[in-house]
Amino acid sequence: MRDAASTSDEKTVVIGAGQSGFSFCARLRELGYLGDITLIGDEHHAPYQRPPLSKAYLLGDISLDRLLLRPSEFYPDQRIELKTDMRATGIEPDNKTVTFGNGTRLSYDKLILATGSTPRTLPPGLSGGLDGIYYMRSIADADAIAPEFRSGRCGLVVGGGYIGLEAAAVAARRGVKTVLIEAAERILQRVACSQTSDYFRDLHRAHGVDIRENVGLEALHGKNGSVSSATLSDGTLLDIDFVIAGIGILPNADLAAAAGLDCENGITVDATCTTSDPDILAIGDCACFPRNGVQLRLESVGNAIDQGQLAASTVMGSDEPYRAKPWFWSDQYDTKLQIAGLSTGFDSIIVRQGKEASCSHWYFAGDDLLAVDAMNDPRAYMVAKRLIEAGKSPPAHAVSDINLDLKDLLKA
Known part of the structure; x- marks a missing residue:
């Protein structure tokens, strides 16, 4: 690892103030980096935990301040300049500049892309621009959904992955009559064995959730601009008050691709989290890295933390490769x-x-x-x-x- 003093005049810019971006900045300071660190997020909030959004936060068991990864004073104390409500619109690798929607331009010596991911959305023709259709990715999403979770309401959850199941669990606990549909033959088919699917199907049904597998969504219908019913692929017409779609996520790689970086299933990086541009690194959900001879992405908190810390070591001169240690969790009931x-x-x-x-x-x-x-x-x-x-x-x-x-x- 090189002498940290040699970095005193450098500028490191981090796009994305989620778990991976935060972990990178904190670790870089721990390693003795003396240059400027600017952490930029497109949300209003300082870096926060996302997993509790569809669990404890939505239930009201934890408050907003407990979601924050660090209190506000952490950032000035660590000489990390935190900028919120800013969306990057372009990268100019030749002159090492990032442009933002508010007209700001920032130069960098090292650029870290921690741009995360975005929920897949229902096709426009299916959703029809109706209100009452929700996705779960941010504090704003959770805050928008929370008022729907009232006893006597009827909710449709589209997607039997972990996000959909967690949302269904919270809805059921709030007294919402909940129907969950999964187009595949079973819930969790993409990520788990049939025995695990059986376990969670039984768990949800025991709590009153109506799980329907091998059933898709054909159309949503509305009244006064809000969703009011849904037609399923088996012909069933359901009266509903709202919809939560948990049908997967997409890596936010458009910014990198527009800048000419190699991208496939996310932003392509090597074992040190470095992209096809040696001065740009990518970490977290958006990064597609090598493991056992293949490129893959991991959508998890553990991966975000570990890659952020590894990338900080890379910036400080280390060539240690990233060795993923995958772990995940889900809380339901x-x-x-x-x-x-x-x-x-x-x-x-x-x-x-x-x-x-x-x-x-x-x-x-x-x-x-x-x-x-x-x-x-x-x-x-x-x-x-x-x-x-x-x-x-x-x-x-x-x-x-x-x-x-x-x-x-x-x-x-």
């Missing part, structure tokens, strides 16, 4: 799901029943442990996470032995 690893390519599942309502699903490809879904089973999660990060795979028969203390798997 009184169930905490913790996921370690990536399950892509699995060919068998070991179901381990824990105490009371806890259980875990272990994904194997041959003899290799790939990932674990742990439901209210933090011990299974922690053991699996350590095994996966160490590259160790326990015998499947040992995992299925409920009389075996899971910690013994770490001794092998």
